[in-house]
Each structure stands twice: as structure tokens, then as C-alpha cells.
Amino acid sequence: MTNKPVIEGLKNVLADNYALYLKTQNYHWNVEGPNFKGLHLLFEEQYADLAGAIDTVAELIRGLGEKAPGTFDTYIKRTSIKSGNENASAQQMIQDLLESQTLIQKTLQQCLEMAQKAGDEVVAGFMIERLTFHRKASWILKSSL
Numbered sequence: 668m669t670n671k672p673v674i675e676g677l678k679n680v681l682a683d684n685y686a687l688y689l690k691t692q693n694y695h696w697n698v699e700g701p702n703f704k705g706l707h708l709l710f711e712e713q714y715a716d717l718a719g720a721i722d723t724v725a726e727l728i729r730g731l732g733e734k735a736p737g738t739f740d741t742y743i744k745r746t747s748i749k750s751g752n753e754n755a756s757a758q759q760m761i762q763d764l765l766e767s768q769t770l771i772q773k774t775l776q777q778c779l780e781m782a783q784k785a786g787d788e789v790v791a792g793f794m795i796e797r798l799t800f801h802r803k804a805s806w807i808l809k810s811s812l
Contacts, residue, residue, distance in 0.1 A: 673785050678728065680775060680797075681742075682741065682743075682744075683745075684720050684724060686742060694751055694763075702757055747771075758812065761812055765805060765808040768804050775797050776794075776798065
């Protein structure tokens with residue numbers, strides 16, 4: 668089996684990760700309101716985790732023999748996650764992040780299925796790890812609404 672579908676899946680995961688990282692950091696900087704401190708810290712925890720995942724995904728792509736995309740132009744073409752709005756209310760930020768968590772989980776699930784089909788247990792294992800993180804992040808965000 669070829670690794671090409673797995674690599675393409677990883678490139679989509681990288682784009683979604685980067686888009687969600689940027690949105691979450693944006694909201695970390697700009698959240699306001701009575702729950703500021705808790706949300707500010709929550710968003711920081713989430714974007715810090717995303718930063719580590721970005722590097723791992725890029726290294727998985729390189730390990731499969733291709734260059735990892737690293738431009739906004741490429742990410743915009745590949746991501747399913749829309750840009751954040753720094754003027755949104757705290758509740759709107761939470762809702763937007765929750766919707767983005769759902770989107771990234773779909774991308775991760777697609778990559779997981781490609782990796783399983785190709786017999787790539789390394790990528791499959793990492794996709795399961797990331798799905799676990801994003802399901803928990805979704806739960807926490809949903810519980811904050």
C-alpha cells in the first residue's frame with residue numbers, strides 16, 4: 668500500500684491543527700468577561716497542546732518522505748476551520764471553538780481510517796491520541812457554555 672493517502676491526510680490534519688491553534692491563541696489573548704481568568708487559562712492549555720501536535724504531525728509527514736507544508740496559503744486551502752473573530756463574546760468564542768473541535772475530529776478520523784487502511788500503526792496511534800485530546804477539549808468547552 669502507498670503512503671500517499673496517509674500523507675495527504677496528515678497534511679489536512681496539520682492545516683486544521685494550525686488553524687485551530689491560531690484561533691485558540693487569538694481567543695486566549697482577547698477573551699473578556701466574568702469568566703476571563705478560567706477561559707484565558709483553558710484556551711492557553713488547549714493552544715499549548717496544539718503547538719506540540721503541530722510539530723509531531725509535521726515530523727510524521729517528513730518521516731514518510733515528503734516535505735511538511737508550512738505556509739498560510741497552503742493551510743487556508745486545506746483547512747476546514749474558519750478564522751476566529753477577536754471581537755466575539757466569550758460565549759461566542761467557546762461556541763466557535765466547540766464547532767472547530769468537531770471539524771478537526773472529522774479530519775483526524777479520516778486520517779485515522781487512511782492510516783489503518785495502509786497499515787500505518789504509528790500514524791493511526793497518533794490519530795487516536797489526538798482524537799482523545801479533542802474529544803476531551805470538546806467536552807470541556809461544551810460544559811463551559
